Amino acid sequence: MKPQFDLTLYLVTDPRLSEGDLPGxxxxxxxxxxxxxxLREKNTDSRKFLETTLQVREITDRYGIPLIINDRVDIAxxxxxxxxxxxxSDIPCTIARKILGPNKLIGxxxxxxxxxxxxEQDGADYLGCGALFPSGAKPEAQPMTLSTLSQILxxxxxxxxxxxxxxxxxxxxxxxxxxxxxxxxxxxxGQPDVSAAARKLxxxxxxxxxxx
Amino acid sequence: MKPQFDLTLYLVTDPRLSEGDLPGxxxxxxxxxxxxxxLREKNTDSRKFLETTLQVREITDRYGIPLIINDRVDIAxxxxxxxxxxxxSDIPCTIARKILGPNKLIGxxxxxxxxxxxxEQDGADYLGCGALFPSGAKPEAQPMTLSTLSQILxxxxxxxxxxxxxxxxxxxxxxxxxxxxxxxxxxxxGQPDVSAAARKLxxxxxxxxxxx
Numbered sequence: 092m093k094p095q096f097d098l099t100l101y102l103v104t105d106p107r108l109s110e111g112d113l114p115g116x117x118x119x120x121x122x123x124x125x126x127x128x129x130l131r132e133k134n135t136d137s138r139k140f141l142e143t144t145l146q147v148r149e150i151t152d153r154y155g156i157p158l159i160i161n162d163r164v165d166i167a168x169x170x171x172x173x174x175x176x177x178x179x180s181d182i183p184c185t186i187a188r189k190i191l192g193p194n195k196l197i198g199x200x201x202x203x204x205x206x207x208x209x210x211e212q213d214g215a216d217y218l219g220c221g222a223l224f225p226s227g228a229k230p231e232a233q234p235m236t237l238s239t240l241s242q243i244l245x246x247x248x249x250x251x252x253x254x255x256x257x258x259x260x261x262x263x264x265x266x267x268x269x270x271x272x273x274x275x276x277x278x279x280x281g282q283p284d285v286s287a288a289a290r291k292l293x294x295x296x297x298x299x300x301x302x303x
Numbered sequence: 304m305k306p307q308f309d310l311t312l313y314l315v316t317d318p319r320l321s322e323g324d325l326p327g328x329x330x331x332x333x334x335x336x337x338x339x340x341x342l343r344e345k346n347t348d349s350r351k352f353l354e355t356t357l358q359v360r361e362i363t364d365r366y367g368i369p370l371i372i373n374d375r376v377d378i379a380x381x382x383x384x385x386x387x388x389x390x391x392s393d394i395p396c397t398i399a400r401k402i403l404g405p406n407k408l409i410g411x412x413x414x415x416x417x418x419x420x421x422x423e424q425d426g427a428d429y430l431g432c433g434a435l436f437p438s439g440a441k442p443e444a445q446p447m448t449l450s451t452l453s454q455i456l457x458x459x460x461x462x463x464x465x466x467x468x469x470x471x472x473x474x475x476x477x478x479x480x481x482x483x484x485x486x487x488x489x490x491x492x493g494q495p496d497v498s499a500a501a502r503k504l505x506x507x508x509x510x511x512x513x514x515x
Contacts, residue, residue, distance in 0.1 A: 134346055136392035137374055162349055165377035168402045169394055180348035182381055190380045 093194050094157045094173045097126040098217060098252045098272030100293055103161070104130050105228045108280040114146045120279050121154045123289025126272070129176050129198075131161035144170045159198060164190050174198065176219065179206060184213035200254075202235060207243040207251075215249060219274055222255025223265055228276040229255065237268055244269045259291050263299035272296070305406050306369045306385045309338040310429060310464045310484030312505055315373070316342050317440045320492040326358045332491050333366045335501025338484070341388050341410075343373035356382045371410060376402050386410065388431065391418065396425035412466075414447060419455040419463075427461060431486055434467025435477055440488040441467065449480055456481045471503050475511035484508070 102125040104113065117128055128151050132140045144160065148170055151158040157173030160166050162181045167174060174196025177184055184199050191197065199210035201218045210218055220243055222232035232255060244251055253265035254274035262273050273296065282288035314337040316325065329340055340363050344352045356372065360382055363370040369385035372378050374393045379386065386408025389396055396411050403409065411422035413430045422430055432455055434444035444467060456463055465477035466486035474485050485508065494500035 137394050138392050141394055141398070163377060164380070165375060165394060165399075165402060168376070169398045180350050182349045182353055182377060186353070186381045187377075190377060 093216070094196060096157050096173070096196060096217070098250050098270075098274075099126045099296060100124055100289065101127045101129065101219075101252050101254075101272055101274035102279055102289070103228075103254065103274050103276050104128070104132075105276045105280060106132050106135065107228075108277060113143060114150050116280060116285050117147050118150045118154075119286040120289045121150065121156055123279075123286035124293035125279070125289050126156065127159065128156055129159040129161055129274070131176075132163075137163075137166065140166055141169050144172065148172065157196065159196060167191070167195065174216070176200070184210055184215050188214045201243060202233075204239065204242045204246050207247050211247045211249050217250045217252065217271075218243065218247065219252050219254050220270075221253055221257075221274075223253045224256030224261060226256040226276070227281070237264055240265060240270070241268050259288075259295050262292065262295055266296055266299040267301060269301070305428070306408060308369050308385070308408060308429070310462050310482075310486075311338045311508060312336055312501065313339045313341065313431075313464050313466075313484055313486035314491055314501070315440075315466065315486050315488050316340070316344075317488045317492060318344050318347065319440075320489060325355060326362050328492060328497050329359050330362045330366075331498040332501045333362065333368055335491075335498035336505035337491070337501050338368065339371065340368055341371040341373055341486075343388075344375075349375075349378065352378055353381050356384065360384065369408065371408060379403070379407065386428070388412070396422055396427050400426045413455060414445075416451065416454045416458050419459050423459045423461050429462045429464065429483075430455065430459065431464050431466050432482075433465055433469075433486075435465045436468030436473060438466075438468040438488075439493070449476055452477060452482070453480050471500075471507050474504065474507055478508055478511040479513060481513070 102120050160172045161176050176198040178200045196216045198217045199215040201207035250271040252272045252274045253270045257273045258278040279288050314332050371388050372384045373388050388410040390412045408428045410429045411427040413419035462483040464484045464486045465482045469485045470490040491500050
């Protein structure tokens with residue numbers, strides 16, 4: 092059976108912010124209210140990536156939080172993660188689905204309405220849309236307008252999270268637009284008190300939620 | 304059923320020598336006598352790696368040559384390659400075997416007798432041993448002595464290829480030591496006439512083979 096997941100507050104790790112005690116930081120973030128965790132590593136040895144993943148999975152398992160692996164379908168299989176998140180430069184969703192089978196989650200990054208509709212057709216379980224605001228984690232990403240985000244929300248039925256430069260001060264914009272949650276990197280991992288940062292974001296999301 | 308394979312002349316690609324028409328170069332190399340092809344890409348987008356792999360697989364399929372993917376078990380699954388080659392910093396052999404099942408080839412890099420024996424126990428189908436000589440493709444690799452290579456050959460029953468700086472002038476050394484074949488990068492892909500380079504290596508291997 093496919094794992095249940097809650098996009099409300101999605102923590103995405105960043106190699107530049109993962110130094111030191113990543114499992115400890117992930118635990119603090121979960122205690123603050125993170126509902127989903129995605130491990131993103133680039134240019135790391137596969138074995139090191141797998142070791143990190145297994146350490147983080149101990150934490151996410153303990154709290155019943157699904158762990159998603161960015162890009163690397165093999166790492167997801169090797170650690171029996173809940174699923175993968177695929178960018179537009181990663182393995183296509185249809186091929187990842189064949190490899191992973193029906194019981195793993197697949198998230199896809201969509202920057203346009205066309206990509207969003209295609210991903211839903213290809214069997215994605217959720218979309219990550221952005222970058223919504225200029226982002227420290229991906230400074231090269233072109234910001235997506237709130238208008239495009241709203242068009243995507245109107246065009247697909249699968250859940251949508253917004254990503255890219257989202258923080259406590261601007262998250263009301265995607266939440267009011269109707270996303271199922273927000274995904275953040277530095278707004279949690281770049282803060283001195285990771286747990287407090289996550290808690291504040293959760294409160295702001297709930298305050299901004301039009302249905303809340 | 305596991306694909307049959309012949310280690311005699313094993314072409315390993317290198318991102319730095321893969322510019323331009325890689326499928327064309329692989330075809331020329333096969334026509335010159337290459338018996339096995341390993342695709343090695345690092346720091347490449349997964350989708351681009353997969354696209355390259357599918358292009359090369361068209362060639363290797365046409366000639367009945369098994370295609371091995373370096374490191375990336377997911378790319379091997381995505382293109383239904385013959386197998387993977389795993390370095391000591393890649394996913395462990397036992398985990399890769401669980402993901403790939405019994406019908407895919409797994410090669411493992413062994414730099415010591417201990418690693419070689421472990422890889423055989425872990426279910427590797429062949430070993431790549433080296434770097435035997437200083438190598439342009441991996442200048443940081445510590446050369447392995449011919450004595451260590453001989454000890455590995457005595458310690459394991461699975462086939463062994465030598466790798467690292469091997470060319471037409473020095474390949475007699477590992478061949479006389481008893482390897483099942485040699486693996487090369489620049490001795491084929493770095494040469495102006497790829498096909499002629501492969502043909503010359505094949506001739507030298509046959510001339511040096513003590514059982515030939």
